Amino acid sequence: MANKIWLSSPHMGGNELKYIHEAFDENWVAPLGPNVNGFEGDLENFLHTNFKVAALSAGTAALHLALIQCGVQNGDEVICQSMTFSASANPIAYLGATPVFIDSEKDTWNMCPIALEEAIQDRIAKGKTPKAIIVVHLYGMPAKMQEITAIAQKYNIPLIEDAAEALGSNYKGKACGNFGKFGILSFNGNKIITTSGGGALVCQSQEDKDQTVFLSTQARDNAPHYQHSQIGYNYRMSNISAGIGRGQMEVLEDRVDARRKMHNFYLNLFQEIDGVEVFHEPNDDYYSNHWLSAITIDPKVSGKTREDLRLALLEDDIESRPLWKPMHLQPVFAQAPYYGKKVAEELFENGLCLPSGSNLSDADRARIAQKIQEVFKK
Numbered sequence: 001m002a003n004k005i006w007l008s009s010p011h012m013g014g015n016e017l018k019y020i021h022e023a024f025d026e027n028w029v030a031p032l033g034p035n036v037n038g039f040e041g042d043l044e045n046f047l048h049t050n051f052k053v054a055a056l057s058a059g060t061a062a063l064h065l066a067l068i069q070c071g072v073q074n075g076d077e078v079i080c081q082s083m084t085f086s087a088s089a090n091p092i093a094y095l096g097a098t099p100v101f102i103d104s105e106k107d108t109w110n111m112c113p114i115a116l117e118e119a120i121q122d123r124i125a126k127g128k129t130p131k132a133i134i135v136v137h138l139y140g141m142p143a144k145m146q147e148i149t150a151i152a153q154k155y156n157i158p159l160i161e162d163a164a165e166a167l168g169s170n171y172k173g174k175a176c177g178n179f180g181k182f183g184i185l186s187f188n189g190n191k192i193i194t195t196s197g198g199g200a201l202v203c204q205s206q207e208d209k210d211q212t213v214f215l216s217t218q219a220r221d222n223a224p225h226y227q228h229s230q231i232g233y234n235y236r237m238s239n240i241s242a243g244i245g246r247g248q249m250e251v252l253e254d255r256v257d258a259r260r261k262m263h264n265f266y267l268n269l270f271q272e273i274d275g276v277e278v279f280h281e282p283n284d285d286y287y288s289n290h291w292l293s294a295i296t297i298d299p300k301v302s303g304k305t306r307e308d309l310r311l312a313l314l315e316d317d318i319e320s321r322p323l324w325k326p327m328h329l330q331p332v333f334a335q336a337p338y339y340g341k342k343v344a345e346e347l348f349e350n351g352l353c354l355p356s357g358s359n360l361s362d363a364d365r366a367r368i369a370q371k372i373q374e375v376f377k378k
């Protein structure tokens with residue numbers, strides 16, 4: 001049988017092992033070392049920023065440390081985009097705080113600025129100013145950052161940018177990850193580049209980065225013995241993982257190009273199919289890495305549902321996945337406040353992510369095209 005076609009799978013560049021060998025040769029087999037420093041420098045260069053990057057064990061860990069540094073505590077409220085992966089919201093719960101979820105808008109599928117401002121005003125009226133805002137660039141598509149940063153500034157609430165899916169994306173020429181007080185990146189196995197597992201926190205100052213590294217290495221005070229004045233975490237990236245990251249940074253531009261080509265492949269493919277829309281950039285202000293290509297299906301026009309397509313692809317061992325189920329519809333967050341309408345909910349009902357990996361071959365694409373054409377054939 002033919003190979004399985006994945007939604008998004010790891011794609012090594014070639015030099016990852018070189019960096020790992022260096023780590024072994026010098027015995028830097030620990031959560032610190034030259035690859036960690038090198039990877040952080042590579043990321044800072046790529047983001048074209050004066051901001052400082054701290055490499056961590058996961059994007060989720062980065063978000064946790066960002067919330068801590070925004071002063072989020074037990075009983076606080078934190079605003080979060082509803083349409084996202086659960087890792088955007090879980091760290092709010094780790095801290096005993098309550099997420100306040102916000103609907104999406106239709107252009108970018110990300111946080112709706114109107115619902116955001118409505119939520120802030122209502123939470124303040126109810127007696128609690130939210131401690132932070134978590135905005136997400138879902139599937140690599142930049143959110144409406146001009147509107148959202150303006151609202152965050154107006155109410156003086158720190159903005160945290162979940163750019164886990166958006167390394168290589170930019171908005172009005174500025175790289176995603178650079179817009180908030182903190183930006184988080186992920187290098188999980190399915191992301192545009194991977195360190196097998198890992199993440200990073202983009203910090204506005206060296207001071208914030210130092211604090212992030214301090215917290216991520218068990219919050220050890222400056223003393224010959226182990227001395228602690230606050231609770232620490234074991235969240236630093238290992239020098240082995242960072243070695244993979246250094247190799248991956250050498251090919252990141254190529255990976256973005258390949259993902260954007262997959263997006264164009266789907267644009268062409270669906271041009272002739274009525275009732276299916278490929279998720280695309282609203283205008284030239286937005287440059288998406290197209291980490292995942294996604295479509296919405298209007299069953300009334302196309303005669304098929306997203307489940308029809310998903311199951312047909314699965315039969316041929318082609319992976320696809322419904323759009324991320326909004327957090328306000330998740331059983332675990334059923335009690336959390338929600339602001340907005342049904343944009344995210346309808347996207348979830350009718351949307352599907354399609355195979356988008358940078359390592360897909362022409363033969364893979366032909367197989368995908370054939371199956372999709374078969375499904376929508378009248």
Ligand SMILES: *Cc1c(COP(=O)(O)O)cnc(C)c1O
Nearest residue numbers: 058059060085087088164186188
């Ligand atoms: C992957 C992801 C995360 C979490 O990153 P990990 O490195 O897997 O912990 C957070 N937010 C979003 C939107 C993600 O896609």
